[in-house]
Amino acid sequence: MAMKTLVKNCPFCKKVVEQRAYAVWGRQPTEEDKWLFGTPMKLCPHCGKLYIDRDMQELAITGPRKQDTAVVGPASLRLGLMGGVLGGLLLALGQTTLALIAFGVALATLVADVALCPTRRRKLAAEKIASQKRLSDPDYARALKRAGYDIPQEYLDGKKEEQK
Numbered sequence: 668m669a670m671k672t673l674v675k676n677c678p679f680c681k682k683v684v685e686q687r688a689y690a691v692w693g694r695q696p697t698e699e700d701k702w703l704f705g706t707p708m709k710l711c712p713h714c715g716k717l718y719i720d721r722d723m724q725e726l727a728i729t730g731p732r733k734q735d736t737a738v739v740g741p742a743s744l745r746l747g748l749m750g751g752v753l754g755g756l757l758l759a760l761g762q763t764t765l766a767l768i769a770f771g772v773a774l775a776t777l778v779a780d781v782a783l784c785p786t787r788r789r790k791l792a793a794e795k796i797a798s799q800k801r802l803s804d805p806d807y808a809r810a811l812k813r814a815g816y817d818i819p820q821e822y823l824d825g826k827k828e829e830q831k
């Protein structure tokens with residue numbers, strides 16, 4: 668796993684508006700790795716202009732990625748595997764106490780992820796409803812369409828009702 672830093676500048680005043688890290692799982696980063704779910708419409712805090720952030724995805728249109736819904740995320744899975752391998756190695760070397768610690772950390776990592784899974788899914792579900800609500804405004808839907816997002820026609824027509 669590697670962390671990459673993403674720095675974004677306002678398209679109008681060019682000042683830095685956002686800086687965050689995102690994880691890449693042992694391969695070349697793709698556009699999807701940078702995604703966050705939320706509204707792509709952002710207000711620049713420096714010049715006050717509205718701009719579109721193409722890394723933001725509306726969950727009502729773009730479904731969650733595999734890592735968003737997985738019971739155990741790829742990061743925890745790797746950490747768990749590493750702990751398991753390390754524990755096995757230590758056990759082979761006769762370091763029982765250290766081996767147990769390594770196994771314990773591995774297990775705790777996996778258990779924590781499984782335990783947090785319902786919370787993560789609830790957040791996704793809440794974000795999906797918020798996304799449908801935003802898109803139920805045809806002006807908003809059309810603005811995103813103009814920005815290059817693939818918006819279904821029913822949102823553009825304003826016929827898509829908010830789903831319960």
Ligand SMILES: [Zn+2]
Pocket residue numbers: 677678679680681682711712713714715716
């Ligand atoms: Zn600006």
